[in-house]
Amino acid sequence: MSVxxxxxxxxxxxxxxxxxxxxVSLLALLLVAATAELVLDGAAGRxxxxxxxxxxxxxxxxxxxxxxxxxxxxxxxxxxxxYAAMLLLTRRPRGAVISKRWAIVLIAALHAIVFAGPILxxxxxxxxxxYARMGVxxxxxxxxxxxxxxxxDPVFQYVGHDWRHVAxxxxxxxxxxxxxxxPLGVTGALWAMKIVAQLASxxxxxxxxxxxxxxxxxxVWAILVVGANPLYxxxxxxxAHNDLLMLLLMMAAVSLTLAGRDAAAGAVVVGGxxxxxxxxxxxxxxxxxxRRLTPILGALAALALGAVIAYLAFGVHGLDVVSALNRDAAxxxxxxxxxxxxxxxxxxxxFPVDHDLLKAALVLIAxxxxxxxxRGYDWVAASGWTLLAISVTSTWLLAWYILWPLPLAVVxxxxxxxxxxxxxxxxxxxxxxxxxxxxxx
Amino acid sequence: MSEASTSAHPDRxxxxxxxxxxxxxxxxxxxxxxxxxxxxxxxxxxxLAIATVNDVIRQTHTNHxxxxxxxxxxxxxxxxxxxxxxEQELFGTASQHEVICGNTSPGAPKARTQLCLVIYGPIxxxxxxxxxxxxLPPKVEDVRGDRYGCFGAASRGMCxx
Numbered sequence: 001m002s003v004x005x006x007x008x009x010x011x012x013x014x015x016x017x018x019x020x021x022x023x024v025s026l027l028a029l030l031l032v033a034a035t036a037e038l039v040l041d042g043a044a045g046r047x048x049x050x051x052x053x054x055x056x057x058x059x060x061x062x063x064x065x066x067x068x069x070x071x072x073x074x075x076x077x078x079x080x081x082x083y084a085a086m087l088l089l090t091r092r093p094r095g096a097v098i099s100k101r102w103a104i105v106l107i108a109a110l111h112a113i114v115f116a117g118p119i120l121x122x123x124x125x126x127x128x129x130x131y132a133r134m135g136v137x138x139x140x141x142x143x144x145x146x147x148x149x150x151x152x153d154p155v156f157q158y159v160g161h162d163w164r165h166v167a168x169x170x171x172x173x174x175x176x177x178x179x180x181x182x183p184l185g186v187t188g189a190l191w192a193m194k195i196v197a198q199l200a201s202x203x204x205x206x207x208x209x210x211x212x213x214x215x216x217x218x219x220v221w222a223i224l225v226v227g228a229n230p231l232y233x234x235x236x237x238x239x240a241h242n243d244l245l246m247l248l249l250m251m252a253a254v255s256l257t258l259a260g261r262d263a264a265a266g267a268v269v270v271g272g273x274x275x276x277x278x279x280x281x282x283x284x285x286x287x288x289x290x291r292r293l294t295p296i297l298g299a300l301a302a303l304a305l306g307a308v309i310a311y312l313a314f315g316v317h318g319l320d321v322v323s324a325l326n327r328d329a330a331x332x333x334x335x336x337x338x339x340x341x342x343x344x345x346x347x348x349x350x351f352p353v354d355h356d357l358l359k360a361a362l363v364l365i366a367x368x369x370x371x372x373x374x375r376g377y378d379w380v381a382a383s384g385w386t387l388l389a390i391s392v393t394s395t396w397l398l399a400w401y402i403l404w405p406l407p408l409a410v411v412x413x414x415x416x417x418x419x420x421x422x423x424x425x426x427x428x429x430x431x432x433x434x435x436x437x438x439x440x441x
Numbered sequence: 442m443s444e445a446s447t448s449a450h451p452d453r454x455x456x457x458x459x460x461x462x463x464x465x466x467x468x469x470x471x472x473x474x475x476x477x478x479x480x481x482x483x484x485x486x487x488x489l490a491i492a493t494v495n496d497v498i499r500q501t502h503t504n505h506x507x508x509x510x511x512x513x514x515x516x517x518x519x520x521x522x523x524x525x526x527x528e529q530e531l532f533g534t535a536s537q538h539e540v541i542c543g544n545t546s547p548g549a550p551k552a553r554t555q556l557c558l559v560i561y562g563p564i565x566x567x568x569x570x571x572x573x574x575x576x577l578p579p580k581v582e583d584v585r586g587d588r589y590g591c592f593g594a595a596s597r598g599m600c601x602x
Contacts, residue, residue, distance in 0.1 A: 287600035291463055343499055348535055376464030416479065424485055427493045434497050438504035
């Protein structure tokens with residue numbers, strides 16, 4: 001084929017693809033509109049989807065209407081549909097080229113809208129504040145008692161009913177990081193938590209960018225996949241979840257490994273696990289891939305330091321992450337795939353034997369991934385598969401748990417991980433749709 | 442330093458048999474492993490998709506039933522209240538017997554004397570049948586010790602006296 005023919009074909013393709021950037025812009029507007037709809041309606045208050053909260057978004061009240069299940073589902077499904085179409089249209093090599101500035105403006109707009117609004121979907125952020133206030137304001141160890149021990153505190157009324165008697169399952173580093181917010185009062189602490197979530201999210205995206213570029217992947221597409229993801233924006237950032245802080249440290253560890261700073265990477269993974277234990281899943285893959293002593297030494301040093309600090313701050317209970325994880329692993333949520341499969345086979349729910357089977361399946365997957373990593377498979381992808389397996393086999397599945405593998409999936413060449421992660425997210429959203437067909441009210 | 446440096450010390454593992462030695466990169470291979478993995482992933486995805494659709498259908502049927510139950514409580518009491526509580530566990534979820542509780546006079550949820558109705562049977566005319574019930578004092582959860590005035594066959598043994 002001659003150069004002239006190739007050039008003519010290129011020009012023809014550009015001419016025939018003129019509609020792509022226009023459509024992508026329209027889809028971006030749809031993402032912004034759906035987010036604004038959810039936030040404005042959420043700010044109207046008295047919604048089952050917006051937890052009881054101090055009036056932080058009162059200035060937006062009166063613009064939207066009370067957020068019901070139907071509007072929520074239509075908005076989130078529109079968001080998800082537009083997001084999927086946008087990813088397909090902008091995927092290289094044939095997709096519409098979008099600029100770095102365009103992607104950043106879109107992601108910043110989505111974050112800003114969510115920041116201005118109320119806490120969405122989850123009461124978890126009030127548990128974070130309650131645990132901080134227990135330690136700072138009341139001198140109660142949050143690893144020994146639940147928020148019910150401070151029932152007279154102003155934050156107590158906002159803590160979810162299911163969590164009022166539950167001691168914290170979060171890592172001691174996170175608990176200590178949240179302590180400075182306790183004296184700010186409930187509203188001040190809530191804003192502080194929202195700022196932390198925003199900064200953690202933006203940091204995660206910056207590190208995702210850096211990792212994608214280091215691996216010769218399209219960094220713009222990578223941050224678009226993560227930063228415009230409906231579960232990430234609405235559930236993760238919207239709920240100010242500490243999973244974002246965990247993701248930040250996870251991506252910092254990946255970035256450090258890619259830069260050859262193995263000891264620091266090992267230490268940062270442990271730091272992440274001291275925020276939320278799940279991220280520790282990365283460590284074996286990192287070690288198997290690097291096959292050096294340095295990440296192990298870094299991890300051990302961080303673990304020793306973290307253990308001393310946790311012991312000094314919380315006593316021996318601050319170190320007992322395993323029992324907290326075991327306790328949470330016994331919970332069952334209706335959104336978990338384990339419960340769905342149990343219903344499919346005519347069982348009323350998940351039984352202890354199912355927990356054991358799921359744990360065994362998870363161990364087998366992790367071992368297979370470790371073996372693959374030892375034999376040269378990308379450790380980042382192996383870590384992503386393991387995090388995805390943890391969320392799929394968990395009997396306690398929440399939307400923000402399916403975010404864990406997402407930043408890893410966009411910085412690996414095994415595209416199956418990204419497809420699988422997005423498919424699991426899509427199934428999670430699909431599972432929420434029954435109120436569209438019959439709304440109980 | 443880049444990732445390529447992971448294979449910088451090849452002789453450290455040279456005593457291991459070839460199949461056990463670590464590799465810096467996977468061998469290209471015939472693609473069979475990838476095919477097997479992808480097939481397993483697709484099958485697992487199908488299972489999850491079928492389970493999800495099945496659960497949505499199941500939940501939609503449940504919602505239809507609950508809508509009928511709420512309508513039944515409103516017609517039975519003559520109160521068009523929206524803050525009603527639904528209890529599905531008392532008789533077991535598989536029994537499809539629901540207990541709907543609500544105030545007997547206007548007020549915040551559970552702020553007044555509550556009337557609880559035991560409802561089950563097929564949906565007919567967007568309603569189901571009330572088979573019994575009981576009263577609860579204000580500001581209490583539905584526990585046996587607080588129930589009084591039990592009536593109907595379904596409430597037999599549900600009140601303390």
